[in-house]
Amino acid sequence: MTSSQPSTVDRAFQSALYDDTDTGLDTGASLLAADSGADVELARRGREFVAAAWRRGWQPADVVRLVRRELDDPHVRLAAGLIRAQAPDDRPRGPRWRAQLDALPQTDGHARMGDRFSHATAVLELYRLLLRLPALEPLDEPRPTGTGHRPESRMLTRIRALLAKAEATGFPEEAEALSAKAQELMARHSVDEALLAAGAPAPDAPGACRIGVEPPYEQAKAALLDAVATANHCRAVWNEPLAFSTVVGFEADLEVVELLHTSLLVQATHAMTKAEAAQRAGGRKRTKTFRQSFLAAYAHRVGDRLRAAARSALADTDPSRELLPVLATRELAVTDRMAQMFPETTTTRLRGITDEAGWTEGTKAADKAQVHSHPQLP
Known part of the structure; x- marks a missing residue:
């Protein structure tokens, strides 16, 4: 043999x-x-x-x-x-x-x-x-609702257009107004989707997606994504070794988190480059600590603005007795899904945030890109 x-x-x-x-x-x-x-x-x-x-x-x-x-x-x-x-x-x-x-x-x-x-x-x-790929938490596709998979809504199309304009403009005030209007529409979109799902024969369930968080300055970028996710009824968990965050939430909210995070990151990079050039013109040489502090401040400040805008937009919808329980139920479902996927998480403190000029300029940039519910369009 x-x-x-x-x-x-x-x-x-x-x-x-x-x-x-x-x-x-x-x-x-x-x-x-x-x-x-x-x-x-x-x-x-x-x-x-x-x-x-x-x-x-x-x-x-x-x-x-x-x-x-x-x-x-x-x-x-x-x-x-x-x-x-x-x-x-x-x-x-x-x-x-x-x-x-x-x-x-x-x-x-x-x-x-x-x-x-x-x-x-x-x-x-x-x-x-x-x-040698390690095992990751499985990301199940969201269960279909009674309405089936719908094509992208007009609301999302409008949001995409507003964010594209905000990224392209060279005028901070215009970018502020456009980003603010986009967040207002996102909040309304989330409420509409919540009510639609609640009325469907087969209630929707939270899903998850992964969004790359690439170096350099990945801690600050992860903080920005966390702020965007939290303001839009989602939760984000950062995997530093593999350079991504997992965002848990309902599908409509996941879509707007991806959109807004990408747009704000583009806007932050533009603002950081402009602020850094001004610093260099004044004789400054070090840039790494400036950039890290700039992006950390930007994420912190934008998070405050996004949460305020989301609260204001929700208040403007005059939540009824029907809506409030729906939102509370969805919040609990997202929290439960995150706990199932990530039973053990730790918090991380941002490192290297030591540059006062970078922090100041990042805060100013975030104020210029601030998000509120009723922007005054130029």
Whole structure:
């Protein structure tokens, strides 16, 4: 009785994936480069790594974000190609997952790079990363309501347009008014969705999404996301090692959190760059502590403004006896979902907030982007 010999792919994996040395990687790549007949099995095994990542709670955007941070652009294209190739074999997914597939970086063919040895090296480096992915909290798609999945509302379209204008304008007062109007519409959108879901035959349930929080100054960026989430009836939990926050809330609120956080981060970066240039013109040289303090102050101040705007917008709706219990029930549902997903969390104190000028300028920028319920449009 004879035993079957390990395949070229098995031998390459044994050398490269379970050995962190460059020598092991070179050995594995050499084996694959010399055997073109191994290509089909190599691609199949890659799809299996992707499927295993999904079982461990990862989603397409999470994988791409990590590959981009840990490796290089060719690896990102390889990962996108693998994810697309695996999709036909995957189980049915919801709209948020499908949107992530649509947003994958474009690839041509099988995203092959350079000669066979270079390509095999990149593939093995990617597989090394996929093999070592830790388990994440699963993000279940929200249960459908009795109304089914609705197309994006006119309200969200208006919100997107307002935020785009706020990001593009060079006038702080105009950005303030536009951002304020957007937050007012967000609060109304949340109330409308809450009442609609409460009246549906199958009540909605909280879901969750992950939003990248990339360095540098990731602590301040996470604080900004936390402020936006809290003001919009969601909760955010930051995973510093993997550079993302998980936001828990109802789908309509998750959508506006993603929109507003992205917009405010763009506005904060613009304001920080302008303030930093003024500091340099005055003879200042150090910038890292200035930026960290600027963004921390911006997040703190914007959080206050967002909460005030949300309270004001809610008051303007003249909450009825019907609405208040609905909002309280949804708040409890979000809290319970977060406790289920993250039974143990810790709080983090922002570090490196030592620059008085940065704090002052960040606060001023947040005041210019302040959010209230009835902006005076210019």
